[in-house]
Amino acid sequence: RKEVEQDPGPFNVPEGATVAFNCTYSNSASQSFFWYRQDCRKEPKLLMSVYSSGNEDGRFTAQLNRASQYISLLIRDSKLSDSATYLCVVNEGRRALTFGSGTRLQVQP
Amino acid sequence: GAVVSQHPSWVICKSGTSVKIECRSLDFQATTMFWYRQFPKQSLMLMATSNEGSKATYEQGVEKDKFLINHASLTLSTLTVTSAHPEDSSFYICSASGRGGRTDTQYFGPGTRLTVL
DSSP: OOSEEEOOOOEEEETTOOEEEEEEESOTTOOEEEEEEEOTTSOEEEEEEEOTTOEEETTEEEEEETTTTEEEEEEOSOOGGGOEEEEEEEEOSSSSEEEOOOEEEEEEO | OOOEEEEOSEEEEOTTOOEEEEEEESSSOEEEEEEEEEOTTSOOEEEEEEETTSOOEEOTTOOTTTEEEEEEETTEEEEEEOSOOGGGOEEEEEEEEESSSOTTOOEEOOOEEEEEO
């Protein structure tokens, strides 16, 4: 079983759509959680941290459910520039990060 | 934000040669650097963790004699792929965390794409 699981997609959505990604993690002792964005052939870049209380950054909303070991990312009003692979990332308490395999998003005009 | 550079950004080499990849933190002291590898359509997989001045800790299944890591200073870590073979072709990415800011924040380098012929 993978430590961090994501639906690989691709999610093909029109501009302006709302899209949600989900992620589950297996280690209940995980301490911190993130969503990263990775463009093709580039390094991952931090999109946002995820907190139990839920947090929002502009069009992006992240949620964490520790009881279910579930993380989500909601993107509202999708832009063409949102097209990328979104990585669910977990810190299991040993400083190195554990990455999901990513969910690919393609926003179409 | 913090900047991490990698050099080279891409390299093509013949099978059997060794390739050195440098990872530098440009504006902060990186007490810990991480080396990841990413094959096409797969997630980043941690290869090893290195702390300045000490031996690297390798993940299970990663050969320490094949992937030599040196973290000689607070701003530089190197990964040497020795006797590279085609199956070593991958995207190698380093990240660094260090003094100042959140200890769980990692700053990623731009990656090095290695192709072994």
